[in-house]
Amino acid sequence: MKRLIIRRLLFGLLTLFLVSVVIFAATEILPGNAARALLGRDATPDALAAAVARLHLDRPLTTQYGLWLGGILTGQPGNSLVNGRSVLGQVMPRVENSLTLLVLAGLVGVPISLLAGIFAASRRSGFFDNVVSVTALGLAATPEFVVGFFTVIVFATSVFHWLPPVSMVAPGASVLARPQILVLPVLTLILVIFPYLFRMIRSSMIEILQSDYVEMARLKGVSRGRIIFVHALPNAIAPTVQVIALTFAYLAGGVVLVEYVFAYPGIGQSLIYAIFARDVPVIQFEVILLAAFYVGLNILADLITILVTPKLRARAWQTS
Amino acid sequence: MTRVLGRILSLGSGAVGLALVLIVVAIALIGPFVAPHSPTAFVSFSFAHPTGKYPLGTDMMGHDTLSRVLKGGWRILIMSTGATILGVGTGALFGIWAGYAKGVTDEAIMRAADVLMAFPQIILALLFISLLGPRLWLLTVLVGAIHAPQVARVFRAATLRVAGEDFVRHAESLGVAAWKIILREILPNVTSPLMVEFGLRLAYSVTLIAGLSFLGFGVQPPTPDWGTMINENRIGLMASPWPVLIPILLIALLTIGMNLLTDALARAMLGGARRVDLASPPIEDMPGAAEREIAVAGVLR
Numbered sequence: 231m232k233r234l235i236i237r238r239l240l241f242g243l244l245t246l247f248l249v250s251v252v253i254f255a256a257t258e259i260l261p262g263n264a265a266r267a268l269l270g271r272d273a274t275p276d277a278l279a280a281a282v283a284r285l286h287l288d289r290p291l292t293t294q295y296g297l298w299l300g301g302i303l304t305g306q307p308g309n310s311l312v313n314g315r316s317v318l319g320q321v322m323p324r325v326e327n328s329l330t331l332l333v334l335a336g337l338v339g340v341p342i343s344l345l346a347g348i349f350a351a352s353r354r355s356g357f358f359d360n361v362v363s364v365t366a367l368g369l370a371a372t373p374e375f376v377v378g379f380f381t382v383i384v385f386a387t388s389v390f391h392w393l394p395p396v397s398m399v400a401p402g403a404s405v406l407a408r409p410q411i412l413v414l415p416v417l418t419l420i421l422v423i424f425p426y427l428f429r430m431i432r433s434s435m436i437e438i439l440q441s442d443y444v445e446m447a448r449l450k451g452v453s454r455g456r457i458i459f460v461h462a463l464p465n466a467i468a469p470t471v472q473v474i475a476l477t478f479a480y481l482a483g484g485v486v487l488v489e490y491v492f493a494y495p496g497i498g499q500s501l502i503y504a505i506f507a508r509d510v511p512v513i514q515f516e517v518i519l520l521a522a523f524y525v526g527l528n529i530l531a532d533l534i535t536i537l538v539t540p541k542l543r544a545r546a547w548q549t550s
Numbered sequence: 551m552t553r554v555l556g557r558i559l560s561l562g563s564g565a566v567g568l569a570l571v572l573i574v575v576a577i578a579l580i581g582p583f584v585a586p587h588s589p590t591a592f593v594s595f596s597f598a599h600p601t602g603k604y605p606l607g608t609d610m611m612g613h614d615t616l617s618r619v620l621k622g623g624w625r626i627l628i629m630s631t632g633a634t635i636l637g638v639g640t641g642a643l644f645g646i647w648a649g650y651a652k653g654v655t656d657e658a659i660m661r662a663a664d665v666l667m668a669f670p671q672i673i674l675a676l677l678f679i680s681l682l683g684p685r686l687w688l689l690t691v692l693v694g695a696i697h698a699p700q701v702a703r704v705f706r707a708a709t710l711r712v713a714g715e716d717f718v719r720h721a722e723s724l725g726v727a728a729w730k731i732i733l734r735e736i737l738p739n740v741t742s743p744l745m746v747e748f749g750l751r752l753a754y755s756v757t758l759i760a761g762l763s764f765l766g767f768g769v770q771p772p773t774p775d776w777g778t779m780i781n782e783n784r785i786g787l788m789a790s791p792w793p794v795l796i797p798i799l800l801i802a803l804l805t806i807g808m809n810l811l812t813d814a815l816a817r818a819m820l821g822g823a824r825r826v827d828l829a830s831p832p833i834e835d836m837p838g839a840a841e842r843e844i845a846v847a848g849v850l851r
Contacts (some may be wrong), residue, residue, distance in 0.1 A: 243667065245664060245668045246668070248665045248668070249665065249669065250667075250670050252665060253677065256677055256678060256681060257677075257681060261633070278845050287712075294666075367806075367809070368806050369564075369811070371753065371802075371805045371806040371808070371809035371810075372802045372805060373757040373760060373761055373801060373802070374761075375761055375764050375780070375797045375798075376801055376802045379780065379784070379794060379795075379798045379804075380798065382787060383787065383795060386787075387787040387788050387791060388787070388791040388795075395787060395788070407654070412824040447777060462580070479670075480670070482673070483670030483671055483672040483673055484672075484764075486672060486673070486676070487761050487764070487765070489763055490764075492785075501673075501676065502676075502765055502766075505676060505679065505680040505767075506766070507681065510680075513677070513680050517673055517676075517677050520670055520673050521668060521669050521670065521673065524668065524669065524670045524673075525668050528668075538784060
């Protein structure tokens with residue numbers, strides 16, 4: 231098992247390395263290099279040459295890559311091309327804000343989705359199951375930013391006026407200082423993850439509730455609640471945990487759109503602004519952070535699979 | 551073909567899906583010919599409420615919202631279809647090639663696919679847009695490139711099941727060239743995932759392209775476009791919801807319809823005998839997840 235896990239981790243590191251190469255290669259080799267992006271098309275040759283030297287663009291590509299990766303790994307990803315401030319200093323508060331959204335969505339959304347799925351499975355084809363299943367089907371097919379705007383139109387601007395439609399925060403202030411701005415972005419993320427989690431736990435539970443050992447427990451006269459939560463749930467939760475990890479990995483992309491809907495000061499909104507400003511160091515750093523988050527959660531999902539799959543576990547024991 | 555269509559329609563969800571898709575496509579394609587006003591004419595003040603002459607009111611610039619909605623859909627449809635054809639085409643080709651060639655070629659193709667799949671999908675598109683600027687052809691190519699690795703995995707798996715069959719071995723023993731075997735022997739036997747993949751990918755193309763337009767990287771104003779309209783007019787949501795509400799509604803109906811239709815298609819090709827359970831394990835798109843491949847393969851086996 232150890233070997234399998236170590237192999238997966240090494241493979242993850244290799245993937246991240248290749249991802250960094252792709253990001254670097256894309257931003258350096260493609261037309262419109264950083265110096266030109268910074269200065270625009272009308273830059274004088276002198277200004278261009280100075281910028282090229284400052285950004286090390288005159289060194290060989292491998293050296294440039296080494297300097298760049300070294301900078302990121304040592305926590306010094308350089309300075310913004312737009313305002314000259316440290317990239318780390320302006321990106322990390324954004325990361326905190328985005329993580330706040332994801333953690334809140336997870337803390338509230340995961341239990342709700344799982345309970346709804348368990349309840350639907352225990353009364354399969356009942357009223358609740360049918361209504362929620364159809365809703366989940368629709369939600370799963372609706373783009374994240376569309377879900378976001380529906381929540382804005384319903385709860386902020388047109389139907390009710392309960393909550394602020396955009397996240398106005400004073401620069402440098404914590405988003406937690408105005409918790410009401412978190413409600414709609416978090417609600418949107420919950421609606422985005424709900425269908426995947428709901429359907430996964432529901433189908434696992436249905437399969438398990440039809441198994442022989444549950445039938446046996448039922449014949450013995452074990453209560454319904456005890457069957458569901460003590461006998462069935464532990465076996466249904468394992469595959470679901472993997473899907474939870476994958477769903478959050480998926481949010482690494484989804485959060486960009488959701489933050490842009492609410493003008494929420496997170497990494498996604500910051501990335502969009504950096505792209506408009508062609509701020510290459512910020513773009514590179516934020517893309518690599520998002521990719522690392524994505525790769526990390528995918529690894530986590532695989533490790534969970536290894537740990538909960540008896541066959542893989544057994545094989546891993548034999549080989550280690 | 552008619553048999554499959556019949557089965558799709560006999561599933562309630564399939565009929566609803568087809569109806570939704572047809573309605574939205576009709577609005578997008580017929581709309582430009584029946585729009586009452588020019589989409590770029592200034593007809594009233596900003597965010598005017600609906601009146602008889604302008605049934606959906608006006609947008610931020612004082613353009614007629616209805617005309618912009620009617621003329622703003624066809625580009626998304628064409629770009630999504632183009633991206634999907636490109637992505638499913640190259641993905642299928644590389645997947646079949648990897649699955650048939652095996653060995654080093656297989657490893658090289660699939661590891662390259664892994665690297666592309668290590669990016670959150672919209673981030674991959676944004677990375678390249680940030681360098682090359684928002685161009686419509688670039689958006690189409692990027693969305694196609696995002697699909698290709700995932701499609702390749704599905705087709706590699708399908709090819710591996712077919713490649714060992716006797717008819718393939720027979721062709722090989724006759725000395726038929728590899729590309730002919732791929733086109734004549736293998737491709738015709740992996741077409742069932744082709745249709746389902748195309749449906750799933752098309753819905754996801756619409757999501758991605760509309761999303762990128764919403765972020766400001768698609769069709770540029772004043773050209774009307776559903777995604778762009780959402781971005782332009784969201785500051786006026788308090789004054790008038792229509793210029794945002796109608797585009798998001800149309801995009802949602804289109805993607806929901808496409809998902810229902812594809813789901814029904816997958817079930818119809820299964821044989822249609824199985825009890826329809828709308829919430830059975832999702833076979834729809836869950837980007838980046840390897841188990842999708844297994845789910846699709848499982849449904850179509």
